[in-house]
Amino acid sequence: MHMRSFFPSLFNSLGNFLLLTSFCIIGNCYAGPGLFFNVSATGAPTPLNIKLALDGRGPLSCQNYSVNGLNLIINTTIPNHIYSFAGIKIDNPGYRVAGLSPIKNGYYLFSVSDRSPASILIIPPNPPWYPSLEAFEHYNSGRSHVFPEATFGGSYLGNNTVDILSSPMVYPSGYNMAYLNPDNIFIYGGGYGDVAGSVGAFAAKVDPTTLGPNWYNQLINTSVNGEWDYPGSMGILQDGFIYVSYGYRLAKLNKNGAVINTLILPTGDAEPQNTSFNGFNATSDGIIVMKSVYRQAGCSIQGPDALLNCPDPSDVPSSILISVDPKTMRVIDNITLPAPVGARPTISAFNGKNYVYLLEPTTAIRYEVNGGKFILDTSWNPGTITLSGQTLCTSFVVINDWVVAQTNTLPASTALDVIAINQGDASKQYRLQPFAGDPIPPLVAAAFSNQGPGGTPAISWAPMSVSADPENNLIYASDSLPGEIAAITISSNGLQTVWKANQTTTEFTTLIGPQANRVLVGTDIPGPEIPGNNTNDFAVWRNAATGQELARSPLLPAMTQGTMIQPYYNGYMFFEGQSGTLIKLMPRPL
Amino acid sequence: MKSRFSFCCKMFIMLSFIASLKPLAVLADICGEPVLQLGWFTAKQGKSQHIGIEGLIGDDFSVHKSSAQNLLVGVGYYFDWLDTPRMSIQCGINAFYLAPTKVKGDVTQEGLFTNLSYHYSRTNYPIYFAAKALIPCSAHYDIAINLGIGPNIINARSFKEKSLDGGVTIPDAHLFSGKNVVAFSATAGLGWRINNIGNHSLEIDYQFFYLGQGKLKKVNSQLKNTLRTGNSYAHALFFSIAI
Numbered sequence: 144m145h146m147r148s149f150f151p152s153l154f155n156s157l158g159n160f161l162l163l164t165s166f167c168i169i170g171n172c173y174a175g176p177g178l179f180f181n182v183s184a185t186g187a188p189t190p191l192n193i194k195l196a197l198d199g200r201g202p203l204s205c206q207n208y209s210v211n212g213l214n215l216i217i218n219t220t221i222p223n224h225i226y227s228f229a230g231i232k233i234d235n236p237g238y239r240v241a242g243l244s245p246i247k248n249g250y251y252l253f254s255v256s257d258r259s260p261a262s263i264l265i266i267p268p269n270p271p272w273y274p275s276l277e278a279f280e281h282y283n284s285g286r287s288h289v290f291p292e293a294t295f296g297g298s299y300l301g302n303n304t305v306d307i308l309s310s311p312m313v314y315p316s317g318y319n320m321a322y323l324n325p326d327n328i329f330i331y332g333g334g335y336g337d338v339a340g341s342v343g344a345f346a347a348k349v350d351p352t353t354l355g356p357n358w359y360n361q362l363i364n365t366s367v368n369g370e371w372d373y374p375g376s377m378g379i380l381q382d383g384f385i386y387v388s389y390g391y392r393l394a395k396l397n398k399n400g401a402v403i404n405t406l407i408l409p410t411g412d413a414e415p416q417n418t419s420f421n422g423f424n425a426t427s428d429g430i431i432v433m434k435s436v437y438r439q440a441g442c443s444i445q446g447p448d449a450l451l452n453c454p455d456p457s458d459v460p461s462s463i464l465i466s467v468d469p470k471t472m473r474v475i476d477n478i479t480l481p482a483p484v485g486a487r488p489t490i491s492a493f494n495g496k497n498y499v500y501l502l503e504p505t506t507a508i509r510y511e512v513n514g515g516k517f518i519l520d521t522s523w524n525p526g527t528i529t530l531s532g533q534t535l536c537t538s539f540v541v542i543n544d545w546v547v548a549q550t551n552t553l554p555a556s557t558a559l560d561v562i563a564i565n566q567g568d569a570s571k572q573y574r575l576q577p578f579a580g581d582p583i584p585p586l587v588a589a590a591f592s593n594q595g596p597g598g599t600p601a602i603s604w605a606p607m608s609v610s611a612d613p614e615n616n617l618i619y620a621s622d623s624l625p626g627e628i629a630a631i632t633i634s635s636n637g638l639q640t641v642w643k644a645n646q647t648t649t650e651f652t653t654l655i656g657p658q659a660n661r662v663l664v665g666t667d668i669p670g671p672e673i674p675g676n677n678t679n680d681f682a683v684w685r686n687a688a689t690g691q692e693l694a695r696s697p698l699l700p701a702m703t704q705g706t707m708i709q710p711y712y713n714g715y716m717f718f719e720g721q722s723g724t725l726i727k728l729m730p731r732p733l
Numbered sequence: 734m735k736s737r738f739s740f741c742c743k744m745f746i747m748l749s750f751i752a753s754l755k756p757l758a759v760l761a762d763i764c765g766e767p768v769l770q771l772g773w774f775t776a777k778q779g780k781s782q783h784i785g786i787e788g789l790i791g792d793d794f795s796v797h798k799s800s801a802q803n804l805l806v807g808v809g810y811y812f813d814w815l816d817t818p819r820m821s822i823q824c825g826i827n828a829f830y831l832a833p834t835k836v837k838g839d840v841t842q843e844g845l846f847t848n849l850s851y852h853y854s855r856t857n858y859p860i861y862f863a864a865k866a867l868i869p870c871s872a873h874y875d876i877a878i879n880l881g882i883g884p885n886i887i888n889a890r891s892f893k894e895k896s897l898d899g900g901v902t903i904p905d906a907h908l909f910s911g912k913n914v915v916a917f918s919a920t921a922g923l924g925w926r927i928n929n930i931g932n933h934s935l936e937i938d939y940q941f942f943y944l945g946q947g948k949l950k951k952v953n954s955q956l957k958n959t960l961r962t963g964n965s966y967a968h969a970l971f972f973s974i975a976i
Contacts, residue, residue, distance in 0.1 A: 176898035177846035194903065197843070198788050201953055204842050205903040221790065221843045228788055 179204060180219055180255075184212030186658045187614045191265065192234040197221075199230015199250030213267065213291075214657055217253075218260035225256040237268025241276075241292040242712065244324065264657055266292050271429035273323060273379040276712055280319040280376050281608075281651070284424050284490035285541030288610035288619075288707070293655035295662040295684060295693070296714025297730035303694035304733050305682065310354030310725040314347065315340035316703045317719030321379045325351060325712040327398055329377065330725065331387055335703060336365055336372025336445025338721050343372050344389030346396055351711075354725050358400035362389055365445070369416060371438040372445050374705070376422035376487075380429060380469055388433060391418045395472060404472040411479060412460035413437040420465075422487045426497040430475065430515045431467040434488050434501065447705070450485070451553070459483055464501070466515040475515030481508070485552060486608070489539040493566045498523075500539040500546050505529045507539070507548070507564065525569040532557030532596060533603075541566075542611035542618060545633060549609050549620050554594035554601030559622045561609060563633055575638035577629040578603065578622045587624055587647075590673045604674065606705050607651040612687065614658045617641065619687070621665070623649050623674040628665065630690060642690035646683060649674050651707035653716070654687060661687035664708050664716060669698065677701050682708055682718055682728050694730040765825065770807030772971020775800060776944070778855055779836035780963025787955040793841040794851065794960060801834035805969050811865055823865040827881055831857040831944070831967060840894060848902035853892040853909070855962050857944050859885040859918045867926060877924035877936055885918030887947030889962050909949035909960050916945025924973065936973035942966065 180195045188211050195217065197204035219226060230250030231240060241264035243251040255261040272278035276292040283289075297303030316335035322328045333345040343365035348357040365372035375388035384403065385396040393406045410418040417438040425431050437460060438444070442453035450456050462484040466475040486502045490512070497512045498520065505527045510517040529535065534555045536548040545563045558579035565571035583591075583602060591601040603622050610619040618631040618638070626647030631638050652665040666680040682696040696718075702708070703721040710716055711727070718726040779796035786792065809827030816822075833854040840849040861881025868876045890911030894904035922940030944965040951959040 174841050174845055174847045176848045176902065178901070179843070179846070198786065198955060201905065201907075201955055203786055203905055203953065203955060204789060204792075205905070206848075206901050207903060221845060224790055224843070226788065 178220055179206055180208070180217055182208055182210055183216045184210035184214065185216075186212045186214040189213050189265075189267065191238065194232040194234065194250075196230040196232075196250060197226050198228050199232070199248075199252045200228050200246065202230055202232075202248060202250055213265045214659070215263040215265065216260050217255055217263060219255055219257045222257050225254065225259070227254045228252050229255045229261070231263060233265060237270070237274075239266050239274050240264070241266050264291070270427040271380050271425045273381055273383060275322045275324055275379070277710055278321050278379040280378065280422065280707070284426070286487075286489050286538055286608065287540060287542070287613065287654070288651060289612050289614075289654040290710040291657070293710030293712075293716075294714045295656050295660070295730065297684065297694045298732040299660055299686065299693065301691065301693050302733050303684075303730050305694055305696040306729040306731065307697060307699070308354060308727040308729070310349075312340075312723035313356055313359065314345075314719065314725050315342075315723040316374075316721050317723070317725055318374050318703060318706050319376055320349075320709040320717055321377050321385065323379060323383065323398060328711070329379075329385055330719070331375070331377030332703070332719065333361070334372060334374030334389060335447065335721065337448040338446060338703070340723055341372065341446070342366040344375060344387060346377060346385060346387050346400065348398070348400060349725065354727060360396065360400045360402070362387065362394055362402075363392070365390075369443065371417050371419055371449060373419035373421060373436065373438070373447065373449070375420060378423065378425070380425065382469065384469070386423065386431065386469065388420045388423045391415045391420065391435075393420070393423070393431070393433065393467060393472070395469065406467065406472045406474070408433065408465060409463060409474065409477050411435055411463035414440060417442075424488045424490045424499070426490055426512050427492045428497065429469060430512060431469050432464070432488050432490060432499050432512060433467065434464050434480070434484055435462045436485055437462075437483070457483070464488070464499070464510070464517060466512065466517065468515060476517050478517050485535055486538040486548075489541060489546065491541045491546065491566060498566070502536045502539065502548060504535045507536075523569045525564045525572060528562050528564070528572070530557050530560065532599070533560065534596065536562070537605065537608035540609050540611040540618075542613045542616070542633065547609055547611055547618050547633075549605050551603045551605045551622070554591055554604040554624075556595035556599040556601060557603070559603040559605050559620070561618060561620045561631055561638060563618075563638060573633065573637040575631060575640065577620055577631060577640045577643065578625045578627050581625040581627060583624050584626060584670070586671065587626070587673060590676070591624060606649050610652045610654055610663070612654055612661060615661060615688070617687065619652050619654070619663055621646075621648050621652065623647060626668075626674075628652065628663075630687065644685065644690040644692070647674055649704050650702055651705070653708050653710055655710050662693065663687040666702050666708065667695075675704065682716070684730060696728055699726060700724060765810055765812040766823065766975045768807070768809040768811060768827070768973050768975050770805070770809065770829070770938075770971050770973045772805045772938070772969055773802060774805045774831055774942070774967045774969035775802045776831065776834050776965055776967040778834065778962055778965035779838065780961055781838070782961060784960060785957030787957060790843040791957070793844060794838055795841065796836060796838040798835070798837035801836070803832035803834050805832070805971050806830045807971065807973070809863060811863070811975075819868070821867045823867070825863055825865075826860065827863040828858070828860040831859070831942070836962065839897070842902075848896065848898050849894045849904060850897055851892065851894045853889055853949060853960075855947060855965065856888040857885055857942075857965070857967075858888070859883060859920065859942065859944065861918070861920055873928050875926040875928065877926050877938065879920065879922045879924060879938065879940060881920045883918060884915050885944050887914045887916055887945065887962065889914070889947045889949050892949055892960070907952050908956065910952045912948060912950035914947040916947065918945050919943045922969075932976070934975045936975065938969075938971055938973055940969045940971070942969060
């Protein structure tokens with residue numbers, strides 16, 4: 144530092160002034176305000192307020208944007224510069240960015256430039272489930288089976304192959320998976336006591352790279368105590384705890400596999416050893432809802448076989464419906480339903496209320512769930528919905544203002560109906576028989592020649608519920624006997640078939656990918672094999688809009704019947720072989 | 734408004750404290766001449782500059798309000814060093830407080846978009862080893878020539894950005910915080926002294942200050958450089974009372 148004399152400093156100042164003036168004229172002094180980003184939003188109209196930062200870490204150089212859609216294409220307006228740590232923060236509570244984790248300041252980081260746009264998928268809140276790709280067996284309480292964060296690893300043009308990675312046989316009759324994030328993934332299974340090696344419910348943490356277990360907690364051994372081993376389910380609520388229902392118990396585990404609490408549930412008019420709460424659901428405010436099914440008293444048959452092969456499977460008490468506070472692990476309400484109810488409960492938040500929808504043998508009912516208390520809604524009465532020769536429906540699936548189910552959970556002599564009932568007015572109903580009259584492969588027809596009600600020939604069997612894509616207004620139904628799946632649209636004209644494809648499955652279908660490129664994933668039993676007794680499956684990816692097959696796996700061992708191919712991150716999926724093998728499916732373009 | 738009130742309070746407390754100690758009377762009894770100064774100054778400050786940001790092109794900080802005025806307070810103590818019929822020279826210490834002044838400007842982000850404005854304030858506390866030459870004009874009046882060099886404690890603080898586009902662009906919350914810097918400073922000036930007002934003399938002074946350069950403290954690790962205040966100059970008019 145040195146002292147300047149007055150006059151040189153004056154000249155310096157003058158020089159600086161002239162320089163600055165020139166700079167201002169030539170340079171940026173006249174630059175006006177402007178946006179850093181161009182953002183286009185597509186998909187379901189959803190007004191969102193977001194913040195975008197040229198650097199999300201600071202965050203630095205941030206601007207507010209309003210968009211109306213969940214699929215964002217973002218590029219910068221600044222030429223020739225790559226922003227490796229651009230950031231997005233969503234102001235609307237509960238919304239998050241698919242495939243990314245926020246940093247401490249709430250920004251999700253991504254790379255973008257003016258020539259390389261970033262594709263950002265925003266995931267709406269899914270209360271009360273943990274914000275991950277899959278925290279509940281069918282994604283949301285409405286059981287849509289749409290997993291918006293999951294992607295297809297192959298090309299949408301087809302010409303794909305599927306790589307596989309198999310685990311050791313350690314997860315017998317794996318049922319469903321739930322994730323905290325890509326590294327903390329959990330599997331529940333063991334609920335098929337009629338499958339060799341299944342000795343009761345287990346929960347395990349899976350190493351996503353090796354597929355071996357990080358921990359394995361055998362929650363019960365029904366081969367020792369003789370209790371009915373029937374599939375429950377696993378889910379992760381917003382509190383981050385893992386909840387597992389099995390038999391007449393609800394367990395709460397932490398992510399390290401330690402059981403925090405096990406709630407012994409009431410069993411109604413049945414003995415505990417013959418009671419199972421087949422899965423659970425939860426209201427948007429976090430109340431767990433469970434419903435019982437029973438094995439005939441005195442019958443020792445294990446697994447789902449008990450519902451078919453006990454001397455009189457219908458000789459069981461009415462189901463009970465209970466609500467549980469997951470914080471206290473205490474039962475809030477316990478009511479006896481009018482009849483046995485087989486299908487799992489479906490919950491919909493409609494007109495500001497939480498409703499639980501249940502399917503009785505020939506009709507449907509709903510209860511409002513208010514603070515955990517059940518209030519029967521007598522104003523919603525769809526009447527008899529099954530036809531003669533049809534068997535009971537599988538679980539409802541919510542699609543916008545409608546609840547949709549398909550009949551024939553058990554083999555039936557009347558064609559399968561897809562039935563849509565309006566949530567606001569139960570008298571508004573649509574139905575469609577998408578597979579009526581379609582041929583049944585001779586070997587299958589022979590195998591089911593006396594499986595219908597009263598020993599009649601069965602022409603339809605659909606042990607899975609439909610899947611429903613509310614954004615594309617499409618319902619996906621399946622029937623194992625004709626061996627077909629169909630996409631059905633719902634409009635004011637009723638239900639209409641969009642496409643049908645030959646695919647024989649006894650499992651639920653999964654919907655993955657963004658709205659514009661939705662992909663339907665399901666199993667396909669190889670031709671000569673009989674559904675229900677098959678020893679092999681393929682996994683098949685289809686363009687959900689057209690039915691075009693996009694990818695097919697190599698021949699795999701049979702999947703646990705009545706489950707679902709589980710979506711995972713990075714375009715991968717998990718296939719739960721009933722014998723205990725967990726297979727990672729990795730489709731990719733050829 | 735709040736800062737002005739705060740400043741007035743500080744001034745009142747400081748002056749009250751000084752008065753309670755009666756330092757001038759004490760010092761006057763020793764051998765020299767205590768001086769109190771009060772006036773007004775106008776300062777030229779601020780510097781257009783580029784702030785590099787890791788991963789970004791960076792921000793250009795322009796200055797559109799580089800001149801600002803405020804109050805000046807000084808206190809000094811001078812000893813007689815040379816006394817001749819033509820001139821007397823005093824030496825001593827003279828410290829000033831140049832009350833806060835604001836620097837304002839715009840921020841052009843990524844070299845393209847002027848989306849934000851900014852401001853910060855600067856306060857100077859120069860302390861000079863000073864010399865004063867008094868050239869008698871008559872029995873009652875002297876011309877005073879003042880010179881001084883010494884450190885200046887520069888306090889730059891209260892950096893804040895504001896959106897220029899109706900809130901679309903969000904001011905960066907944590908860029909710079911306050912910082913004290915000691916810089917070289919010098920001063921020179923002329924005065925007109927009126928002697929024999931009671932036991933005191935009153936001087937009317939113009940003084941030029943070179944105040945040096947301060948800077949703010951960068952609080953974001955992604956910033957490659959910090960915002961500097963630029964070299965500052967001030968022109969002051971004030972009254973000095975020698976006791």
